[in-house]
Amino acid sequence: CHNSTDRTRLVLLGGPGVGKSAIVKRFLFNQYPEKHKPTVEDLYSHEFDVGPSIPLKVDILDTAGDFQFPAMRRLSIANAHAFLLVYAIDSKVSFEQVKGCFEEIREQRSDFQEVPIIIAGNKADIGMNRREVEFDEVCDWIHDHLPKLRGKAMECSAKENRNVREIFKAFLQLSKIPFRNP
Numbered sequence: 001c002h003n004s005t006d007r008t009r010l011v012l013l014g015g016p017g018v019g020k021s022a023i024v025k026r027f028l029f030n031q032y033p034e035k036h037k038p039t040v041e042d043l044y045s046h047e048f049d050v051g052p053s054i055p056l057k058v059d060i061l062d063t064a065g066d067f068q069f070p071a072m073r074r075l076s077i078a079n080a081h082a083f084l085l086v087y088a089i090d091s092k093v094s095f096e097q098v099k100g101c102f103e104e105i106r107e108q109r110s111d112f113q114e115v116p117i118i119i120a121g122n123k124a125d126i127g128m129n130r131r132e133v134e135f136d137e138v139c140d141w142i143h144d145h146l147p148k149l150r151g152k153a154m155e156c157s158a159k160e161n162r163n164v165r166e167i168f169k170a171f172l173q174l175s176k177i178p179f180r181n182p
């Protein structure tokens with residue numbers, strides 16, 4: 001299902017404040033804004049260097065995640081080629097919200113069997129004592145819900161720039177696009 005511009009589109013979904021925007025800004029601009037700036041929707045265009053003469057144009061859609069705009073949400077789900085579902089490791093609620101997003105995608109997309117989904121546990125820099133979601137639990141969950149070739153769970157930190165590039169690398173791999181430089 002290609003959108004009108006016919007470019008590969010990666011859509012970020014997840015609850016508010018988990019660091020969706022921070023992940024995108026770290027990846028695209030190597031910036032980390034401390035402050036949470038709620039936005040309705042931001043669309044970025046990025047060219048991945050996937051071969052000598054074939055830059056891959058990817059649209060990255062950063063959504064609001066506050067579930068206030070169901071129509072926009074439906075549209076963003078309808079137009080995605082791949083999803084990045086983000087929770088924060090210090091918030092059990094945010095992982096539940098990721099499961100909710102997953103259900104929405106499953107219900108809405110008739111081609112669900114072909115859609116790559118990455119689940120990212122952000123804020124992995126936060127100390128052990130504040131952790132509410134174990135990575136093993138997320139891996140078990142994704143194992144139960146998606147085949148290996150279509151789903152991947154990872155932890156990351158936009159703040160400390162840990163595993164952020166790897167998320168986008170995984171997106172290319174799950175989308176069956178060979179990876180060189182992000």
Ligand code: GDP
Nearest residue numbers: 016017018019020021022034036123157158159
């Ligand atoms: P969004 O609503 O999902 O887009 O979340 P934001 O990107 O706006 O981030 C929400 C808050 O979490 C901000 O105060 C960020 O500074 C903070 N944050 C984002 N990423 C990280 C991270 O990797 N580690 C920590 N400790 N805080 C983060």
Ligand code: MG
Nearest residue numbers: 020021037039
């Ligand atoms: Mg945001």
